[in-house]
Amino acid sequence: SQQGEEDPQALSIQEGENATMNCSYKTSINNLQWYRQNSGRGLVHLILIRSNEREKHSGRLRVTLDTSKKSSSLLITASRAADTASYFCATTNTNAGKSTFGDGTTLTVKP
């Protein structure tokens, strides 16, 4: 089964609003990453947060990590139509030696 699960599965907002996506996982991790995928394309890495970090920012992106709850959230502020895409969280741990992806959240930003 997948390590990560995103919530919600789909999110539709107006341009300028904030979008929040959540990710839950099951086992201990080294780091958690967020990726974006435009329809039918490859994934683009957005941000990585390590297990000893609680919050990280990159431009309009803010990621939080709560290892006690085994969950993470991705906040996109002041969304734009170009943010329309699927967003995936991926977890990695030393034992697995691989990144395991969740099912993704499909974000639609209406102009």
Place this chain on the structure above:
Amino acid sequence: KAGVTQTPRYLIKTRGQQVTLSCSPISGHRSVSWYQQTPGQGLQFLFEYFSETQRNKGNFPGRFSGRQFSNSRSEMNVSTLELGDSALYLCASSPRTPSEGELFFGEGSRLTVL
């Protein structure tokens, strides 16, 4: 710096045939991972290679195989294709092990099995 290159981008095969997909990682990256993406199963890990050695393998049948060459380029092969193998196959490279950092993905090879 050139990104991850996957070829072919699109291909159509019939059941029972075999297919080989190619991936050229970013220069200097020694780790290459392969994923299968389908609407029903999401992103499923196939295998990961580092310095020509397969270090991890996902839960796929033996029809799925891969290899990595000394220049870090990688290929994956699927034999005796089934309809359910229709998917987007994604290759990702990393300068370190996947557990240490981000993955850099190619645009994928979309396989349709008829």
